Amino acid sequence: MSPKANPKAARRKSSKNATPPHRNGRLSRKIAHQPRVHDLDRGYSTLSLDDILDARDEYHVHLMRHPNVVATAIGYYRIRRGDSWPQDKRQFKGTGVRRLTNSEVRPYSWPAVLVFVQDWIAANEFGKGGDHETEEMVPKTLYLRDGRLVPVCVIEAPRDPKGAPELESIRYPLNNIGSGHPVIIRTQKREHLATIACLVGDGHKTYALTNRHVTGDVGEVIYSQLNGRDERIGGSTSLQARRVAFSELHPDWSGRGTFVNMDAGLIEIDDLNRWTAKLPDGTIPGFMFDVSAAGFSIAYRSLRARLRLGQPLDVW
Known part of the structure; x- marks a missing residue:
């Protein structure tokens, strides 16, 4: 004779193994608050370059009024190298100083407006009980008029008191000169060094691209050392660019009141046969x-x- 079925025990066993349903019309706390990376995204990962430029364009003046801010830029949100990755079992997010040297861009980094500050100030030092007013704190998010949200990444960029180190040795080319090789400019009885970026052309002539502050005025003679001897390689031209409005370079991007320090100058080459398009490692530059x-x-x-x-x- 089979034992008598116990319906209450069966219901208890069934409910024990089943996934807990809604509680009072809501998901259980364990299910509803499962941590996920994209829960904190707020749509940041879908932001375009246009969105970031719009935010920087609208907030640049406001951000620069903060007493500690020294510059703004656009880029990807930088994450401290010691912070955990989304797949790590143990999650950790640091709150200390973020610098370019101790942070990195990761595959899941959001597009963001980068705000560089002279000194890193902890969040608890703002407001009541702190040494700084709440208004002096750089906002974590920028709100655009049409509802778009853009994140802000604050990076400490202290002033470096050290100057550029002196070059111990300069490597000049033997026969052919090209990208990455040094050139010499002599002015006011002093000698200055510069580097060739690449070769450019207009269909008729070929020029060497370097900095405008190096090439100087039109007709300035540019030298280099080939096979150990000083040799004239060309002269500076009127094809130069200094400070140019961002909107002039990129009329379709936002950038009111933003300027680009082009500092580009061209050297008109004397003898193209002495030049090469190869980089110092033997490779050729790719597409622009x-x-x-x-x-x-x-x-x-x-x-x-x-x-x-x-x-x-x-x-x-």
Whole structure:
């Protein structure tokens, strides 16, 4: 004879093994508050370059009025190297000083407005009981008029009292000169050194690109050392660019009152047969990176994909 079934025990056993349903119309706390990375995203990962530029354009003056802010920029949110990754079992997020030297861009970093400060001040030092007013604190989020939210990454950038170190040795080319090689400019009885960036052309002539503050006025003679001897390699031209409005370079991007210090000057080459397009390591520069509004969206996605994969970038 089979034992008599106990319906209450069966219900208890069934409810013990089942996933707890709603409690008073709400998910159980264990289910509803499961930590996930994208819960804190707030849509930041979908921000475009246009969004970040709009935010910086609208808030730059306001941010620069903070007594500790020295500069703003755009980029990716930098995460302290000691912070945990989303897949780590033990989660840790530091609150100490963030600098360029102790932080990094990770594959899940958000696009953000970067705000550089002279000194890092902890959050608990603002407001009541602190040494600084609440209004002096850099906001964590920028709110645009149309509802877009843009994150802010604060980075300490103290002034470096040290000057540029003196060069111990300078490596001059033997026969052919090109990208990465030094050139010599003599003015006011002093000698200055510069570096060639690359070769550029207008379809008729080929020029060497370097800094405008190096090439100087039109007709300035530029030298280098080939096979151990000083030799004239060309002269400076009128093809120069100094300080240019960002909107003039990129009319489709936001950037009111923003200027780019181009500092670009061209050297008209005397003898093109003495030049090479190769880099010092023997490679040839790749294609130029298109940052125009028309082509940037595709290039931008490609750039982000390569960053996620840890691939090197060839941006010229």
